[in-house]
Amino acid sequence: MQSCFSVVLLALIAWALWSTGFWLVQRADWSVVSGNLPLFAIGSYPEASRWRPILWLGSLLLLTLFTLAQPLLLRRGIGLNSTILSWSWLLMMPLGLWLLAGGGVLDPVPSRLWGGLVLTLLLTVFSGVIALPLGVLLALGRCSELTTARQLSKIYIDGMRAVPLIAVLFFGQLLLPLFLPVQIEINRLLRAVVAFGLFAAAYVAEDVRGGLQAVPPTQSEAAAALGLGPWQIQRLVILPQALRIAVPALTNQAVGLLQNTSLMAILGLVELLGISQSLLANPAYIGRHLEVYVWLAALYWLLCTAMALMARQFERQDPSNLIATRRS
Amino acid sequence: MTVAVRAESVTKSFAAGTRALDDVSLSVRHGEVLVVMGPSGSGKSTLIRTFNGLESIDSGSLDVVGIPLDCDHDERQIRRIRRRVGMVFQQFNLFPHLTILQNITLAPIQVKSVPKPMAERRAHALLDQMGIADQALKYPAQLSGGQQQRVAIARALALDPELMLFDEPTSALDPERVKEVLDAMRQLADDGMTMVVVTHELGFAREVADRVLFMDGGRVVELTDAETFFTHAKEERSQRFLNQMAH
Ligand SMILES: Nc1ncnc2c1ncn2[C@@H]1O[C@H](COP(=O)(O)OP(=O)(O)O)[C@@H](O)[C@H]1O
Ligand SMILES: [Mg+2]
Secondary structure, eight states: OHHHHHHHHHHHHHHHHHHHHHIIIIIOOTHHHHTTHHHHHHOSOOGGGTHHHHHHHHHHHHHHHHHHHHHHHHHTTOOOOHHHHHHHHHHHHHHHHHHHHOBTTBOOOOGGGOOHHHHHHHHHHHHHHHHHHHHHHHHHHHTOSOHHHHHHHHHHHHHHHHSOHHHHHHHHHHHHHHHSOTTOOOOHHHHHHHHHHHHHHHHHHHHHHHHHHHSOHHHHHHHHHTTOOHHHIIIIIIHHHHHHHHHHHHHHHHHHHHHHGGGGGGGTOOBHHHHHHHHHTSGGGTTOHHHHHHHHHHHHHHHHHHHHHHHHHHHHHOTTOHHHHHHO | OOEEEEEEEEEEEOTTSOEEEEEEEEEEETTOEEEEEOSTTSSHHHHHHHHTTSSOOSEEEEEETTEEEOTTOOHHHHHHHHHHEEEEOTTOOOOTTSOHHHHHHHHHHHHHOOOHHHHHHHHHHHHHHTTOGGGTTSOGGGSOHHHHHHHHHHHHHTTOOSEEEEESTTTTSOHHHHHHHHHHHHHHHHTTOEEEEEOOOHHHHHHHOSEEEEEETTEEEEEEEHHHHHHHOSSHHHHHHHHHHHO
16 A cells, blocks of 8 residues: 555655656757846846946855855865955945936936846845844843833834834835935835835844843853953853854844845845846736746745855864754 | 952842842952852842942942942943943853954944054963963854853953852853863962852862852851861851752
8 A cells, every 4th residue: 555655655746846847858848048138137137338347247256156155165275265265255235326316527326227136136235234233232222130121122123023024125115205304305216115124123132132041141251251341241242152152043044034025026136036027917928937946946045045055064064063953 | 458349248049039249248358369158049249239230229328449339220330330340151151243353343333432453462372371362253152151251351351350259160061061160260360360259160170269248038148268267167057058069
């Protein structure tokens, strides 16, 4: 009976694999993807300045490969110093913004022309840049001895977590302008990034709080006995440990952040999903949904895997063993 | 000459209602080694933790390295004391995210604004003194318990304290690691450091202590010179404790 069942199951799997493979190679028409690769990569960025987003993507790709190959390279004695590597990653943020937006010697390009993979990455990185420090502050507030700080952080965190992201994004589009003087007109992209960052901060705060609570109280006692003040203790002893402990959870958040940027297509931003939808609206590509979405899935999978691998590597290299010991 | 610690009628209860210190009076002279003994839960840890403000007191008065420390628990006074009083814990409590060198230089750089190269030179000298000069760039998790505790001593010494507090510094160690830590402490005592040491190591106490404080139930049972305590303790409770420890 059982072996009969196994045979049927195996046959089903084989059939599914074969028909998927057949579809991928024979039936699918990949011209919608191969003919539009630049569009997927950088959207409809002005022709003359295309080298700018492409340069950024190229440097990111190189840096990712370098980071992933770091252990191998180090073994041969040709690896980059990890401090240089971290600084290069940090440098990528202002560099990307400058290359895309222009300024100085570069012609300005308005943000409504940004799109594709470049926009997805930009959204992820800059929402993260808002979410991480704000999340840390909220976590500190949540664990603080001051009742007001604790209550306010709790209200913010619980409130944000009770609202779906899409609602926060819509509210961001409608409400943010109301809080600002009329003269300051902030664009759609910025509103989306701020709303997204504010939302993600609540989740980051919970992860960091987990880290804070995992640091034994004897640590602040030892630091206090050395004469350090309350802020020094948090900044130099507790937070660095809490953040290391939270790295696996924060990695999940970062991956989630990347995937959730696709929701911004609903707001009319042409990031990866938005650009795909606009492609599919083109009569030339009628009925090519499956190809486009399979391609999108593969792209997201690749991006998320790269992120997870780099985080794993960072965890493994941590000489203090803080990350590794708490994980198991 | 002033004393390093003077406690007068110090009492302390915890919220749960346990009276951890009950009318404790004592003084520790400069250059003296006071060993504190007593059964578990007798208030030894609580006592030495009041000396650097890790525990507040309910009544009585304290004076540590010339700075008064009353029941109002004044943060500024406490931090002044902590810069001049080192403490070593049972569980080492090193900072796991910092290298050994960074563990030792953290407080001098942050609290006393010592320039980094100077703090590091001093740290290397202290590690040398503790016999672990080659461990400077490792992380605490890579060291044995005995080595970690010697780093903890070096970390406390880095602020050039006038008084060192030890709370059962060898109780968490493997038996074969106890000696290396006691040797370091003995060296410190020989160099004239004022020390208050909570320990169950009778050999160390007999050899290094100038006086012994025996506590039970939060009270001072006996406070005499070490010679007298180990040869003919006055109190019956001390004798019983010594007998138990010897077996
Ligand atoms: N943080 C605390 N909260 C409540 N009770 C405590 C606390 N710390 C110590 N105690 C109690 O105070 C008494 C003295 O404890 P302690 O000073 O740690 O004793 P010892 O170090 O001699 O073993 C014990 O009864 C203990 O249970
Ligand atoms: Mg104790």
